[in-house]
Amino acid sequence: MKKSSLVSKLLLTFSAIIGVSFIIIAAIVSVWLNRYVFQEKRNLFDKQAELISEAAISHQNVEDNSRDLNGVIDMASNSTDTQIILTDSVGYVYNISNSANDEYSKLLYTQLNIKNADTLRQGYAVEDKNAKSRVSGESKYVYYKPIVSNDIFKGVIIMETPLANIKKPLDKIYLIIWLTAILALIFSNIVIYYFSEKILIKPLDKINNGAKKLTKGDIENRVEIQSNDEIGELAQSFNIMADSLEEVEKNRREFISNVSHELRSPITSIRGFISGILDGVIPKDKENYYLNIVNDEIQRLTRLINDLLDLSVIQAGKFKLKITEVNINEIIKVCVMNCEQKIKDKNLNVEVTLSGQHLDVLADRDRMLQVVTNLLDNAVKYCGEGGNIKINTRWRVNKVYVSIYNDGPAIAENEIPYIWDRFYKSDKSRTNKVSTGLGLPIVRNILVQHGEDIWVENKTPQRGVMFTFTLKKA
Numbered sequence: 001m002k003k004s005s006l007v008s009k010l011l012l013t014f015s016a017i018i019g020v021s022f023i024i025i026a027a028i029v030s031v032w033l034n035r036y037v038f039q040e041k042r043n044l045f046d047k048q049a050e051l052i053s054e055a056a057i058s059h060q061n062v063e064d065n066s067r068d069l070n071g072v073i074d075m076a077s078n079s080t081d082t083q084i085i086l087t088d089s090v091g092y093v094y095n096i097s098n099s100a101n102d103e104y105s106k107l108l109y110t111q112l113n114i115k116n117a118d119t120l121r122q123g124y125a126v127e128d129k130n131a132k133s134r135v136s137g138e139s140k141y142v143y144y145k146p147i148v149s150n151d152i153f154k155g156v157i158i159m160e161t162p163l164a165n166i167k168k169p170l171d172k173i174y175l176i177i178w179l180t181a182i183l184a185l186i187f188s189n190i191v192i193y194y195f196s197e198k199i200l201i202k203p204l205d206k207i208n209n210g211a212k213k214l215t216k217g218d219i220e221n222r223v224e225i226q227s228n229d230e231i232g233e234l235a236q237s238f239n240i241m242a243d244s245l246e247e248v249e250k251n252r253r254e255f256i257s258n259v260s261h262e263l264r265s266p267i268t269s270i271r272g273f274i275s276g277i278l279d280g281v282i283p284k285d286k287e288n289y290y291l292n293i294v295n296d297e298i299q300r301l302t303r304l305i306n307d308l309l310d311l312s313v314i315q316a317g318k319f320k321l322k323i324t325e326v327n328i329n330e331i332i333k334v335c336v337m338n339c340e341q342k343i344k345d346k347n348l349n350v351e352v353t354l355s356g357q358h359l360d361v362l363a364d365r366d367r368m369l370q371v372v373t374n375l376l377d378n379a380v381k382y383c384g385e386g387g388n389i390k391i392n393t394r395w396r397v398n399k400v401y402v403s404i405y406n407d408g409p410a411i412a413e414n415e416i417p418y419i420w421d422r423f424y425k426s427d428k429s430r431t432n433k434v435s436t437g438l439g440l441p442i443v444r445n446i447l448v449q450h451g452e453d454i455w456v457e458n459k460t461p462q463r464g465v466m467f468t469f470t471l472k473k474a
Contacts, residue, residue, distance in 0.1 A: 011189055011192060014189070015189055018188050018189075019185055022181040026177050037170055038141075042125075045159045046145065048079070049125075049157045049159065053145065053147045053157060055072040056157070057147060069086075073095060073096075077098055080161065081161055083159075084096070084157065084158065085097075086147075086155060086156075086158075087155050087156045088155045092110070093108050093110055094155075096108060114144065114156060114158075120153070123151075125143065125144060126144040127143050127144070128142040129141055129163075130163065139162070139163040140162060141160070141162075143158075144156055145157040199227075206225060207235055210238060211238070214245065219246045219249050223239060263301070263304070266298070266301045270294050274294060314445040314446060321450065322366075324363075325360045326360065326368060328359050328400060328402060329354040329359045329393060331365070331368050331369055332391055332402070335373050336352060336376065339373070339380060349387070350389045353390070353392040355392075355394050360474035361472060362471070362473075362474050363450060367450075370446065371443050374442060375443060376389075377439060378406075378440065378467070382406055382408035382465070388405075388406070388407045390404075391403070391404050399472065400470065402469055404466065408463075409463070409465075410458040411456065419440055419456065452472070455469075456468075
């Protein structure tokens with residue numbers, strides 16, 4: 001229904017434009033043709049009138065020349081299909097072409113009331129395109145030509161022809177013009193319909209059907225339209241949107257799968273150990289040991305849920321940053337002290353190099369504690385026993401740079417783009433129990449909300465990985 005409506009609107013619009021154009025062109029041609037035909041008729045009458053005028057002047061000068069005058073008038077009358085009347089200077093008719101004609105013979109030796117007589121006396125010809133016949137009353141085209149000899153007005157040549165004799169051929173030509181315009185309009189509508197159907201309607205129909213399939217969950221559907229115009233761009237944009245939706249759906253499924261996996265593992269452990277205690281399978285003297293494991297799994301679940309909630313809130317932009325002047329060096333010291341037990345457990349060597357005692361930045365203090373803690377936890381996890389961690393701060397112009405280095409194994413180059421994804425773990429077997437895979441995504445999103453950046457680089461040729469992020473200097 002929408003398709004036919006669009007076609008109808010297109011056809012109506014183009015038909016109106018083309019129709020008006022054809023009407024204007026046809027009207028102009030008709031007016032021009034009408035003027036041209038009457039101008040040609042006037043030129044023809046004018047030439048014949050010159051011959052008649054010469055014969056009339058000769059007749060007036062030599063009385064026995066009437067036969068020659070009658071011959072000239074009759075010849076001119078027959079060749080132009082007109083009735084010719086000659087009058088003297090005061091309007092009396094003294095000769096008529098084909099004088100045997102009963103209708104016009106009555107006008108002989110009568111005085112005619114000629115319109116525009118003054119103009120004729122001045123030597124100018126006059127035409128009347130819609131005069132009434134002096135005899136029958138039918139519409140006539142009348143041409144008046146003055147007879148002038150030696151600047152003296154001698155009379156008038158009146159040439160009458162039925163208006164129908166002129167109009168009839170014109171009407172046929174008008175009919176041809178208007179039929180041609182109508183046929184051209186019909187043809188143009190057919191052409192417009194064909195090309196609009198091919199170039200516009202069908203491609204839009206494909207995109208429309210593709211959109212409907214997309215709403216029904218067919219995210220793999222694409223629109224194949226090869227066109228270098230706006231329709232082609234629309235199809236390309238649709239396919240880009242479909243690709244994005246497919247990627248979103250893929251991420252959603254992976255997210256659900258990862259969350260399910262991360263939740264299933266601790267829940268399974270908790271259920272197994274508690275069931276063992278309740279069923280008496282686990283000895284009484286081992287209950288505390290397994291309850292501690294259950295407590296660790298609950299903490300792991302709590303950490304996972306908190307991280308998920310944090311990441312969800314951050315990505316949705318629903319939390320408000322409390323930007324103040326904070327000492328980033330003091331935040332780093334606090335985070336190192338909080339991780340002291342983990343550092344001792346792995347016998348790690350931590351080297352902290354800070355740019356002065358105070359290095360103030362514009363940031364949200366609580367979020368910066370979260371950023372530094374996550375990066376430091378990440379460094380501790382990937383450091384080997386007795387490894388090294390280096391933390392340093394520096395500033396340049398209005399930017400502060402914070403770097404956290406660990407001498408653990410390098411990250412494979414093909415994995416670097418994915419470390420910021422949720423639940424991504426480069427060493428799943430080793431980090432399954434100690435990592436949720438959400439720390440780095442949370443760090444990056446917090447820094448993005450601050451309008452800052454973070455990047456990672458493998459330190460070669462020496463071993464190790466270094467994370468660096470920026471903050472605005474206060």
